[in-house]
Amino acid sequence: xxxxxxxxxxxxxxxxxxxxxxxxxxxxxxxxxxxxxxxxxxxxxxxxxxxxxxxxxxxxxxxxxxxxxxxxxxxxxxxxxxxxxxxxxxxxxxxxxxxxxxxxxxxxxxxxxxxxxxxxxxxxxxxxxxxxxxxxxxxxxxxxxxxxxxxxxxxxxxxxxxxxxxxxxxxxxxxxxxxxxxxxxxxxxxxxxxxxxxxxxxxxxxxxxxxxxxxxxxxxxxxxxxxxxxxxxxxxxxxxxxxxxx
Amino acid sequence: xxxxxxxxxxxxxxxxxxxxxxxxxxxxxxxxxxxxxxxxxxxxxxxxxxxxxxxxxxxxxxxxxxxxxxxxxxxxxxxxxxxxxxxxxxxxxxxxxxxxxxxxxxxxxxxxxxxxxxxxxxxxxxxxxxxxxxxxxxxxxxxxxxxxxxxxxxxxxxxxxxxxxxxxxxxxxxxxxxxxxxxxxxxxxxxxxxxxxxxxxxxxxxxxxxxxxxxxxxxxxxxxxxxxxxxxxxxxxxxxxxxxxxxxxxxxxxxxxxxxxxxxxxxxxxxxxxxxxxxxxxxxxxxxxxxxxxxxxxxxxxxxxxxxxxxxxxxxxxxxxxxxxx
Numbered sequence: 230x231x232x233x234x235x236x237x238x239x240x241x242x243x244x245x246x247x248x249x250x251x252x253x254x255x256x257x258x259x260x261x262x263x264x265x266x267x268x269x270x271x272x273x274x275x276x277x278x279x280x281x282x283x284x285x286x287x288x289x290x291x292x293x294x295x296x297x298x299x300x301x302x303x304x305x306x307x308x309x310x311x312x313x314x315x316x317x318x319x320x321x322x323x324x325x326x327x328x329x330x331x332x333x334x335x336x337x338x339x340x341x342x343x344x345x346x347x348x349x350x351x352x353x354x355x356x357x358x359x360x361x362x363x364x365x366x367x368x369x370x371x372x373x374x375x376x377x378x379x380x381x382x383x384x385x386x387x388x389x390x391x392x393x394x395x396x397x398x399x400x401x402x403x404x405x406x407x408x409x410x411x412x413x414x415x416x417x418x419x420x421x422x423x424x425x426x427x428x429x430x431x432x433x434x435x436x437x438x439x440x441x442x443x444x445x446x447x448x449x450x451x452x453x454x455x456x457x458x459x460x461x462x463x464x465x466x467x468x469x470x471x472x473x474x475x
Numbered sequence: 476x477x478x479x480x481x482x483x484x485x486x487x488x489x490x491x492x493x494x495x496x497x498x499x500x501x502x503x504x505x506x507x508x509x510x511x512x513x514x515x516x517x518x519x520x521x522x523x524x525x526x527x528x529x530x531x532x533x534x535x536x537x538x539x540x541x542x543x544x545x546x547x548x549x550x551x552x553x554x555x556x557x558x559x560x561x562x563x564x565x566x567x568x569x570x571x572x573x574x575x576x577x578x579x580x581x582x583x584x585x586x587x588x589x590x591x592x593x594x595x596x597x598x599x600x601x602x603x604x605x606x607x608x609x610x611x612x613x614x615x616x617x618x619x620x621x622x623x624x625x626x627x628x629x630x631x632x633x634x635x636x637x638x639x640x641x642x643x644x645x646x647x648x649x650x651x652x653x654x655x656x657x658x659x660x661x662x663x664x665x666x667x668x669x670x671x672x673x674x675x676x677x678x679x680x681x682x683x684x685x686x687x688x689x690x691x692x693x694x695x696x697x698x699x700x701x702x703x704x705x706x707x708x709x710x711x712x713x714x715x716x717x718x719x720x721x722x723x724x725x726x727x728x729x730x731x732x733x734x735x736x737x738x739x740x741x742x743x744x745x746x747x748x749x750x751x752x753x754x755x756x757x758x759x760x761x762x763x764x765x766x767x768x769x770x771x772x773x774x775x776x777x778x779x780x781x782x783x784x785x786x787x788x789x790x791x792x793x794x795x796x797x798x799x800x801x
């Protein structure tokens with residue numbers, strides 16, 4: 230036999246059930262953040278000095294101080310689609326690469342939690358990933374072709390510091406036309422010494438063709454990916470890839 | 476039970492007591508309650524309440540400062556970044572105020588638990604922020620700084636307008652939900668190693684959206700606001716937000732409180748109608764105050780709405796040991 234319950238008890242019972250539902254829904258929604266992380270659905274190029282992905286996500290306090298100090302505004306914050314990575318910084322190299330315009334990894338200095346490790350104080354120590362020639366057939370140098378004009382078109386908002394133009398201030402890539410007999414943009418604009426080189430494709434001295442070869446000093450900043458005039462870029466960054474691994 | 480412990484118990488979700496034991500009242504309070512229960516006093520009070528309701532005018536003397544405070548604090552972040560003033564860099568979760576580290580207590584807690592490391596910058600930031608908000612009242616953060624509080628207040632206005640026309644109805648939840656969520660998110664950060672709470676924190680989401688631009692995470696904020704308008708009044712701030720509880724801990728001993736004076740009170744309950752956390756001012760009910768002067772409890776956000784609502788000046792801000800503020 231069903232017990233009779235008062236209106237007040239009924240109300241209390243309903244409030245309790247709704248509280249469980251509301252609390253449960255909030256926790257469930259927050260745990261949905263697991264999905265993109267476990268499924269590795271999003272691979273992000275993290276700013277210089279980023280810890281390994283798991284401790285990086287744990288330690289980042291999602292404040293965006295790294296975003297604020299970057300002179301070329303290369304760093305953006307992830308949205309809800311990144312799950313637990315919400316509010317964490319990443320770099321979309323094709324849109325705006327890190328070109329170390331700041332000279333001394335300002336984002337690392339800005340990070341209050343050491344998510345961007347303070348062990349790093351020189352750009353050469355950075356290991357964000359590695360460049361890789363993704364579409365060799367699109368590479369102008371491999372075809373022996375030059376490049377004339379604007380690397381990414383007149384509308385491209387991306388910035389780069391051309392030391393020969395202005396030592397201190399990055400300018401728009403769209404304001405810096407090129408006239409090259411053989412396209413060497415990825416090598417020419419690389420901010421790291423000896424990270425990438427153009428090497429001959431045959432023993433024939435008359436053969437103009439050269440191929441970009443990524444070397445161990447490459448830090449994965451993405452400058453080559455941003456400047457590459459092929460569309461989509463012939464050279465791209467493998468996020469978090471370490472030299473010598475498959 | 477001791478008033479202090481009782482307000483802490485209520486902050487965790489305990490119901491306010493309907494009746495106190497006789498020994499819980501001070502002699503002065505006993506005498507005043509007895510006086511108020513005299514038949515002629517009752518009549519006088521009813522007449523006074525009628526008079527007051529007939530000449531009721533709304534006052535916003537604290538709200539105008541409070542809203543200014545929320546807007547200015549959040550605008551400082553936005554302006555600092557976009558005009559490159561570098562006054563407050565970062566977001567509400569963590570920032571540098573003219574170079575000094577600041578960190579939201581709850582965001583810092585999540586990071587420390589997830590990463591299992593104590594970081595000196597966070598310690599500095601947390602201590603600074605804790606001292607600041609302790610000085611001004613603990614949950615003062617909620618009503619004087621939190622951007623979600625402002626939009627939730629506007630949603631609440633809408634809710635109350637609709638409720639007055641009987642289009643919507645409030646469905647109160649159990650206030651203990653927040654304490655449970657607090658523990659759940661602490662455990663989740665510890666066990667998973669991720670700052671799980673940040674995924675759904677409307678405070679962080681809103682703060683970042685203001686500074687760095689809108690994202691789809693705002694959909695969650697919108698859903699919360701819709702529920703608050705149509706179904707549960709102040710769902711997030713009242714029943715769910717662990718940040719509120721974190722700052723509530725500071726509020727337990729904070730020197731700035733809302734202060735209640737029994738002799739001025741007509742017990743008509745205008746304050747309880749406007750309060751975000753009405754359990755803290757249950758003592759304004761008739762025969763309920765244990766003393767003639769009482770500091771309102773820990774969970775109080777020091778928003779000042781009850782002070783504005785009280786027609787007889789029974790409530791005021793007070794700095795403990797210094798007397799009434801206003």
